[in-house]
Amino acid sequence: MRSGVDYDLEYLERPEITGHEIPVVRGSGWKIAQWVSITLASLLVLGSLTAYGFYYKLVSGNIEQLGDEHGNLAKDKDRPDKLNSSVNILIMGSDIRTGSNAKYGRVDGERSDTTILLHISAGGEKAIGISFPRDSWVSLPQCKSASGQVIPAQHGMINAAFANGGPYCTWNTIETLTQIRIDHFVKVDFSGFKGIVNALGGVQVCSPKAFTDRKAKLVIPKAGLQTLNGEQALGWVRTRYSLGDGSDLGRIQRQQQFMSAVIQKATSKGVMTDPGKLLKFVNAATKSLKTDKGFNSTEILSLATKVKDIDTKSIKFVTVPWYYPTPAEVSANPSLSGRVLWKQEEAQKLFASIRKDNTLPKTEKKTAADTQPVSTPAKKVDPSTVTVKVYNGTNQQGLAGRAVADLAAKKYLAALGSTGVYKNGSLEKTTVAYGPGGEDAAAQVAKLVPGATTEAAADGQAGVVYLYLGADYTGLGGNGTTSIPKVDGEIKASDNICKKTA
Structure with a gap:
């Protein structure tokens, strides 16, 4: 142990990027970005479970709801307007190390290194998960901590919002930065990860090479396509230096490929047509979920029914367009050293398309x-x-x-x-x-x-x-339909997982 952190996991706390030293919120744990796929896959299969009568017990009995005791979410009048019937769910991965998570090492408090906005289109026919790099240097709103202490508005890394005031503080932060109205949040931890993968009968990954990672306790004997069980999948998610450059950003695309693999497996005929496997998977997934008070069983099941027939070709994952600060920017503001900045023009186009659900409102023709x-x-x-x-x-x-x-x-x-x-x-x-x-x-x-x-x-x-x-204003750029802009490195849930390697 060093400073209360399991030494075997300590390598995960200090990402290294050539030419940069990236400070992180102390004690941040291994990434669980794959949970966005668990959440979406759970919704997809819950819609099918309704036919078997299992859904009510799973949703109402397994999922814990969390209140906003300190009022960290802005008042309704100060939040972005809801422009259509699309659904936006904020998914946060928690590194809490109490209870069944204690075996992953001891750290004080709770942080989130995974923040993903899952957008489901108004008709339920498309979904996109937007990843926000944890080292993004952003403007954070005022929040209250779990003890009620006021944390003033400040500039910092985006994952500090969760450490400052929990999921509702992160919710407020993402809404402020994107001006996208978020409907609900889902918070997840990693204690049930192995059980979920095992409930699916394993998940396929595609490794670019054979390797042995002592720290992640993972042995990949060959390159190419292979099925990992829960224990192996946990090592696959934890590995940092055996694949990629060891950075947080270096792993995001590989994690998104894993999301696609989970969705493909969860929506395969082998699972969807077997009530026993469906029940086992959703039971394992929902036991790890915590939501806001408003995301009740009725809303969850309504959304599940809405998206259960979505095609995996219409599900994709992207990362907010970003760049490392230039030497001139770091010189002007040393706090930017090792941080991540957003390419604002590209990012704002992405956020605008999500707000409008790909279609701008119609307006009267002008003469x-x-x-x-x-x-x-x-x-x-x-x-x-x-x-x-x-x-x-x-x-x-x-x-x-x-x-x-x-x-x-x-x-x-x-x-x-x-x-x-x-x-x-x-x-x-x-x-x-x-x-x-x-x-x-x-x-x-x-x-x-x-x-x-x-x-x-x-x-x-x-x-x-x-x-x-005026009342005729529909945004910059005029009328008509606009597609979500293409983002470099985007991954579709239908992609062949061996098509792109980490």
Whole structure:
């Protein structure tokens, strides 16, 4: 033992990346990102279990619900609006080492190194799991700890939110960063992992090489496709240096491949057509789940029925677009050393597509009379030099905040013009106004908001653009359908697991 951590697991606490030293929240345990597949697979097979009458006992008897004792989730009026009937579930992996988890080593408290947002489309025909790297350097909201101590808002690694205030603090953090309305959370630990894999009769993996990992207690005698039992699968998840570069990010794609393998096995005919295997799998999975108070048995079963016929080709896993800080960024802010930053423009496009469930709301067609033309700019204006103040002229909560985020993703200097509602929320048409010398910049912003009227602001500041959001505002970019943007390294649940190796 060293500092209360099992020495045999200590290598998992210190990821190494060439040229970077990555500090982590003390005591963080081995990754359990594969739990997103357990959660989704559980929902898929629960829908089939209803035919056998087992579901009520499993859902109502096995799953524990957790309350928000300290009010770490923001008040409803301050949370992002729900734009459609899609379902967003935040999945967090807990490294708690009490009870049956004690054999994995002793650490104080509880942390989460796995944060994944599972988005299920409105019709239940598509699902996407978005991984948030644990070392992401982000803005964390104020939260209260388990003892009631106030942890002030601060910048830090994203996994610190869970350590600061538990699952509801992480929930608030992800909603704040993405402006995606989250419906429920699922918290899982790893005590039942081996039992779940064994309940499936083992899970197939594809190793790029043969290796022996003493610390993970794993021997892979050959390269290629092979089936691992629960004990072997636990070692496969724990191994760090035998496959990849030993980093957290280096393992994410391999973990996502494992998610795909679990879903393929759980939804295979050998399991789905056998009531005994279905019952054994879901019983093992649900015993490890803890949810928010609102995720009751009725909602879980309704969602399970909704997604039970989803095609694995329509399930994929991606990671928030990221990069390591440049030497110049680290020099300016030494706290960024070894951290992960998000590629904001790409990340915001991904978040926007999730918010809108791939489809923007329909709007009325605009006529030429609806728009007052302004002169075409002689040259393109650098967005980073344009200040845009955004006002919400509707009663739709959070609309201005999302517009600010979308404009910031396009490099504009965007900010809320007011925290209140403009014109009592009665503005019908979106308007772009401009101060002296802001004509070109206003015309450029107006191109991002089809149908918006443009006008000079009587008391506007020189060069400033004012965006007043009306009832016709549907986001930047206009009407129509937009697909979730392609993310490098994305993995589909239907992929051949030997097609890509770690």
